[in-house]
Amino acid sequence: MSRVGVFVCHCGNNIAGSVDVKAVAEEVGKHNNVVFATDYKYMCSDPGQQLIRESIEKYNLDGVVVAACSPAMHETTFRKTVNAAGMNPYRCESANIREQCSWVHQNDEEAATEKAIAITCSIAEKVSSNEELESLVIPLTQRTLVIGGGIAGMQAALDIADAGYPVILVEKANGLGGKMAQLSGTYLNFNAAPDLLNQKIERVTHHPHIQVILNAEVSEVSGYVGNFQVKIVNSEERVENYGGDMDDSQSSPTNNHSPFTFDVGAIIVATGWEPYDLEKLPEYGGGLITDVVDGLTFEKMLAPGNEIRRPSDGKTPQEIVFVQCAGSRDRERGVPYCSKVCCMYVAKQAMTFQERVPYAQAYVFYIDIRSAGKNYDEYVQRAMTDFHVLYLRGKVSKIFQEGDKVMVWGVDTLSDRTVEIAADMVVLATPMTPPAGAVDLGQRLHISTDANSFFTEAHPKLRPVETLTAGIYLAGAGQGPKDIPETVSQASGAAAKVLQLFSHDEMTSSPLVATVIPELCAACGVCVNLCPYGARQIHPVWNIATVNSALCQNCGACVVGCPNKASQVHNWRPDQLLAMIDEVL
């Protein structure tokens, strides 16, 4: 026979307003296993918790029921309370007489009180047969894999390595820097950027805690948080570049390697972006007209020291038309999303062009200007006021070649007139898209991708750097279009998440997981297929189903599915549930 104590909370008037709490305490006190029952105004307050601790000692309780709010609210609070008094925390349960009783039966005190008694008695019955459980201890490899050596991957790697933990940085290409290395400069602080990037590359390359593996890809990932096994193979690009470019790469990073496997505790996915395929925009002359280029190509033309010359005949262009949203925000021909960075880099490119080429004129066609960011709108305004870049609100309908000019047909909706410009060159601000292998990589990592093949974050507002797979984090444009400051912030955020994970030598997790009764298990494999978390497998030697406690999320699907009732969840056993139902009936 158990010695259970029951503590009925008034929650101010929240419960006491429609439930006769004294009657509940009195009735539940008559239950076989209950040796003490009382009520108090606020159980979660300090005096309330003190009352629970003192009663455990005074009445030598071995189980506690707090009849109060939902367990989602204060279960953890009360389990800590009883633990402080020396009781196993899993011998304490919340009986929900607020959300599921007093709040929904405010006009019927008699019925509400009756229901509160039934709920509390059923939980008292459950507690009396609860097992004493200990937190599970899971080993943790304090090493991180960073996939992608662009600014996102490098920032994350540096933050983690600077904290003293080893990082393996895998990059598909044969050099670090990613797309940022292809930029002529960045907006707001044009000249400083390339230097800053080079400093970062330098630091990553020579950091004692960072191992850079170039020309490599992740081919297989298995395991779970704290205990991933990763296999690395040569990237396809390496084979392509085997001939010439190999000599250019940095000396210290590992270049020549056969496939190998290693263990890591956390993974940061920083795979970045690729420009949209220009050939998908034939109405804008993409892939058809030599002097129609995309933003990234124009960046290379603007590189410091370069003279701006158009691709077809090497002449210096005098008039350039920039077309924003070329392919983005276009469900019909392109991608539905806003690529976010184009309004800003087009302003930068137009200003740089006008600054470098005397008497030049840049035109920018736009749907609307999205310059949300610190000092961003002022920057775009400068393009108009100080550099006299002419902004035309409207989408370009057609671009075609006429002689050595590129003709642009557009409209200026602000003056309600069609516009025709005979330009020397056209720059299409095409959208950032995920790299071709993003979906495949997502499947290998067991993380999801959205309709546009960007990696999906765990929560769009409150968990933007995590994935739904524990231990795998996101940084940079692989998650969605973003600019450098945003990318760096997210990378540091992901690094902080990894360091949070590494702040203990091992991980603890809730012992409330599924178990298998070996005598009942027929190794039919139903649970293996049912488990949404991949926590079940059939043991190769013993031939029974096993549970990986680190992966199990206690959802109970295996319990429902098991034909032999061999699968059970701790402290929610069938005998307990039947006893609880008996109490209620």
Add this chain to the structure above:
Amino acid sequence: MTDTNLLQQINTLSSQTLQLCYHCHKCTAGCPVAEDMQYGPDRILRMVQLGQKERLLASHDIWLCAACETCGTRCPNEIDIARVMDALRQIAIEEGVTVSEPDALKFHKIFMYGVQMFGRSHEMFLFAAYKLWTMHLMDDMDSGIALITKGKVPIMPSLVKNRAEVSKLFKETQAREQESRGGDSE
């Protein structure tokens, strides 16, 4: 396609930076005469940005603007559109463009003449001279009578003390204008 000179010219004449315009249309939304305008204040600014000089100078809007300053007061970029309208009217007169609202020009001229004579506006003089010049003798009679009976239109002008000073201002401005115009032609 653009006459960027026009933008520069208007910016200088009106001391404004028209490239700042967001084209939010707040000016047009609040303009008391926008209903009777062809384009409205926002489109006028856009036409200056695009250098559409002929359309601008031929438009009724630059003459219909009452210079009430509502637009300039409300503009998020502090663009004083009334001054832009003034600059446009000035260029139209200088270039001898056919004025789309000749009565408005006559009103302006009479108003300025009155100020030059009396040192400030004299409503009775303004009424009489405008009606005689335009021959719109019977227009707005109802509001005219109401104004007179309420004593809002004094028969005799109230003269300012230093009429000579005001007169001098006019003369000097005219002289300076002629000088600069002479300088231009050289």
